[in-house]
Amino acid sequence: MELRQLRYFVTVAEELHFGRAAERLRIVQPAVSQQVARLERELGLQLLDRSSRHVRLTGDGERMLAEARSVLAAADRAAEVAAELASGRSGVLRIGTAPGLRDRLERGLAALRDRTPDLEIRLTSGSVGEYLAALRAGELDIAFVRGEVAAADLLVTELWRDPLSVLVPSAYQAEGGVKLIDLAALPLRLPADPWLQEKLTAACRAAGFEPVIGRPVDDFEAAIVEMSTGAPAWTVVYGTSCEPAEGALWMGPFAPALSAPGQLVVAPGPGAGCVDVLLAAFA
Incomplete structure (x- = not known):
């Protein structure tokens, strides 16, 4: 069983159509059909009920879909960790802060540590301009700033x-x-x-x-x-x-x-995928 097969199966299960799944995956439809069929043979299960008019999940397919999603999520997380290790930033969150945010920071960082107990936090003080430059240069991971932020190349979300x-x-x-x-x-x-x-x-x-x-x-x-x-x-x-x-x-x-708006600013890239986690922690 390969991750590729699981990814193809999940895409077909979400689309319930081999053609649309192939378009999402940007490969030809026969390759999707072949890999999903191979997965079924290796598992000894029929995951999809196919006919000339429709595609739908079987009972085994519905059960397998949840497991396949969990496996893919774990694989994606492993890839993120590998990227962090390669960049030398594993386990470190570098934050630019604004005055008067002690309570919000303490609540948010406690929530993040519940998810990642070994997370190391490095707080930095500076101006908005300095933060934007540091985010673009990869010297900061996130910044909290007050006021409007005009930066089309960064992800800016109003938190409070x-x-x-x-x-x-x-x-x-x-x-x-x-x-x-x-x-x-x-x-x-x-x-x-x-x-x-x-x-x-x-x-x-x-x-x-x-x-x-x-x-x-x-x-x-x-x-x-x-x-x-x-x-x-x-x-x-x-x-x-x-x-x-x-x-x-x-x-x-x-x-x-x-x-005044309070903004979360993040540079686009691998770290941008954590925005939902940051929003939940600091909002």
Whole structure:
């Protein structure tokens, strides 16, 4: 019994037509018929009920179909492992991360280790541009980024959306959400995040004003201290994880709400076949 025979049998069982199966397999129809017949002889079973008008599985064929699929899946997985060994990356998952993803990463990596206990994880910090370049060069396996990603040569899937929260002096607190126009006179301080900068600039312009750009945020904790004790300013936080100094600053939603997509980015190739597993783990 050969893997080729099992693959031909599974294809015919799915198509229930030798001609369509041959087209899928990109071989001539007589070769498919011969190999399936040879498989039946070797097993001593009739797997398919053939007539001039139809092809259907026998009872033995239905039972064998499930087993054949399992064997082929194991063979395909062995081929993937061999490719990983050949590339020197077996058992290692290299991930580019974004700030504020600790909980999601811990849940996702725990789920992956349930499937692959010996998996080694290597986390990397960097900019979106650096991640895209590393994925293209084969130096990263996956990356999590926030914001829109324009990369036709990569596989980009939105996994989640984060609310954008505003961090402002407490005097600007608004239980129903802060309107951007009310912040027009305050300097806007943002990290070196091109997507966030473009998003906020566009939102401010849509609200009717050009934002006053303050000093960039290089260290977020230091920026909070400066905003709590120095000149008034405002900034934006992904999610709701920030804990501002009590009394001096307030964090809450925008009105209307703003949000940012969280994206899983994978380079095409052998690793792209694991996207469904990653989606299930990290979504």
